[in-house]
Amino acid sequence: MILGYVSCLPETKLMAKFVEELKNERLMGTRCRKCGAKYLPPRAHCKCGSADVEWFEASRQGKILTYTSVGFPPQSMSKHKSYIVAIAELQDGSKLLAQLTGVSLKMLRVGMPVQVVSRPVSTDKIVYELKPMDVMEI
Amino acid sequence: MTEKVGIVGIGHAKFGKRTDVTLRELAHEAVTPALVDAEINVKDIDASVIGVTSEEFAAQVSPAILVHDYVGIGNKPVFRVEAACATGSAAVRAGWSLVKSGLADVVLVVGVETMTHLGTPEATEVIARAGDTRWEYPFGATFPSYYALMAIAHMHKYGTTREQLSMVSVKNHMYGAMNPYAHIQKTITLEETMKSAMICHPLNLYDCCLISDGAAAVILASEEKAKRFSDTPVWLVGLGAASDTMMISERENLTELKATKTAAERAYRMAGITSSDVDVAVVHDCFTIAEIMAYEDLGFCKKGEGGKFIEEKQSYIGGKTPINVDGGLKSKGHPLGATGVSMTVEITKQLRDEAGKRQVKGAEIGLSHNVGEAGQYCFVHVYSR
Numbered sequence: 001m002i003l004g005y006v007s008c009l010p011e012t013k014l015m016a017k018f019v020e021e022l023k024n025e026r027l028m029g030t031r032c033r034k035c036g037a038k039y040l041p042p043r044a045h046c047k048c049g050s051a052d053v054e055w056f057e058a059s060r061q062g063k064i065l066t067y068t069s070v071g072f073p074p075q076s077m078s079k080h081k082s083y084i085v086a087i088a089e090l091q092d093g094s095k096l097l098a099q100l101t102g103v104s105l106k107m108l109r110v111g112m113p114v115q116v117v118s119r120p121v122s123t124d125k126i127v128y129e130l131k132p133m134d135v136m137e138i
Numbered sequence: 139m140t141e142k143v144g145i146v147g148i149g150h151a152k153f154g155k156r157t158d159v160t161l162r163e164l165a166h167e168a169v170t171p172a173l174v175d176a177e178i179n180v181k182d183i184d185a186s187v188i189g190v191t192s193e194e195f196a197a198q199v200s201p202a203i204l205v206h207d208y209v210g211i212g213n214k215p216v217f218r219v220e221a222a223c224a225t226g227s228a229a230v231r232a233g234w235s236l237v238k239s240g241l242a243d244v245v246l247v248v249g250v251e252t253m254t255h256l257g258t259p260e261a262t263e264v265i266a267r268a269g270d271t272r273w274e275y276p277f278g279a280t281f282p283s284y285y286a287l288m289a290i291a292h293m294h295k296y297g298t299t300r301e302q303l304s305m306v307s308v309k310n311h312m313y314g315a316m317n318p319y320a321h322i323q324k325t326i327t328l329e330e331t332m333k334s335a336m337i338c339h340p341l342n343l344y345d346c347c348l349i350s351d352g353a354a355a356v357i358l359a360s361e362e363k364a365k366r367f368s369d370t371p372v373w374l375v376g377l378g379a380a381s382d383t384m385m386i387s388e389r390e391n392l393t394e395l396k397a398t399k400t401a402a403e404r405a406y407r408m409a410g411i412t413s414s415d416v417d418v419a420v421v422h423d424c425f426t427i428a429e430i431m432a433y434e435d436l437g438f439c440k441k442g443e444g445g446k447f448i449e450e451k452q453s454y455i456g457g458k459t460p461i462n463v464d465g466g467l468k469s470k471g472h473p474l475g476a477t478g479v480s481m482t483v484e485i486t487k488q489l490r491d492e493a494g495k496r497q498v499k500g501a502e503i504g505l506s507h508n509v510g511e512a513g514q515y516c517f518v519h520v521y522s523r
């Protein structure tokens with residue numbers, strides 16, 4: 001399965017594992033065994049140069065750092081009309097850019113609690129999305 | 139080895155929808171006046187550096203030799219430089235390095251891009267793929283969206299207003315209307331800009347730069363040659379460059395461009411000046427929020443006060459630091475590879491007192507600031523008379 005609404009890259013071993021876990025609602029990052037740096041999204045190599053990285057399960061809860069509504073999509077996204085793109089800061093400090101659904105632009109605020117959920121968009125594609133936290137869960 | 143590197147010739151093609159010419163012809167339109175301006179023959183050129191950002195826009199793989207050969211430089215060295223929207227300034231930096239190192243005495247730097255033959259959705263698509271193609275582009279992130287993310291963060295943290303964004307656009311269109319090379323030469327009102335169509339909330343149509351065709355050229359020379367060719371060489375006295383994370387989500391701070399701050403510090407240090415010494419500047423206003431952040435990150439005002447800076451008209455001629463009085467990317471246009479070279483052309487004109495109605499009187503120190511992508515690349519050049 002391919003990650004994203006559109007993709008122009010081959011699926012590697014790292015992506016296969018990431019996507020497989022995503023199907024089971026697990027958001028996986030990588031951690032460097034040498035220097036301890038954590039990466040979400042995951043990387044096969046650390047910025048310190050080490051290739052000795054291990055998987056860890058990242059937090060799926062956080063808050064909105066910033067957002068926008070894309071009213072003029074690129075050609076590859078033209079069938080999606082307008083959509084909201086946001087950056088969330090998760091509880092473990094990692095940041096993720098994704099589309100945000102389940103809330104109108106009017107209701108959106110910086111700092112709003114959100115969660116990361118998995119959503120298959122077609123038989124061959126899956127994405128992670130940000131959704132407002134259920135009031136009960138806050 | 140030469141002490142200083144001078145700018146001895148400048149040339150500028152008309153920016154706009156230029157489907158009347160091919161890439162090579164458009165480049166020629168900028169190179170010819172640069173040679174005339176320097177009063178030299180094309181055979182006096184030792185090497186060329188060609189800035190073209192995208193082969194998809196050029197519809198030509200490896201376009202550098204196409205331009206080099208067409209303008210008649212002959213079998214001299216040529217290579218292409220690319221740094222996304224900052225390609226032109228990267229090319230000037232490479233040209234400076236060739237002269238400074240002694241590898242060449244006279245270098246022609248050309249920036250050129252042909253974009254309008256692709257429709258806007260397709261052009262937006264090509265540019266979007268300059269974003270991280272694994273982790274950000276697949277979610278529908280576009281370049282307007284990256285700057286919109288920064289705009290919301292800036293408005294939230296500093297109280298920057300929608301109106302202040304539009305004020306940048308009003309200023310740049312006012313000056314662009316006086317620039318015969320600008321893509322759109324017409325003034326606009328604050329009301330018109332506020333009402334225009336939303337592109338990426340909170341950025342509307344008038345917050346976004348134009349997709350244009352264009353070319354610009356400069357001739358750089360060693361101190362000895364510069365003094366021989368020109369009575370009024372402008373010297374490139376400070377060059378600073380920096381970069382930042384590929385993923386926008388990995389940035390520590392979304393209300394600034396760290397690459398701008400670092401590149402500016404390096405350029406100021408090399409030139410031995412501070413931001414308050416700058417008499418005139420061109421900054422990378424691909425979106426209005428980018429110009430507001432540039433005021434702050436280049437040190438023309440305090441962090442968070444960029445909105446106030448435009449509101450008080452401090453970036454107009456007569457204000458603290460006149461900025462983008464050539465119309466900026468906003469009104470002059472943003473043919474990617476040409477933009478940085480066009481910035482060098484504008485500052486050279488200003489320092490030679492040749493900018494006409496847009497002249498900043500007595501300007502002695504100028505600055506150009508060119509950003510690639512959403513702050514992934516940044517080049518700051520300082521110029522003196």
Ligand SMILES: [Zn+2]
Pocket residue numbers: 032033034035036037046047048049050
């Ligand atoms: Zn490491």
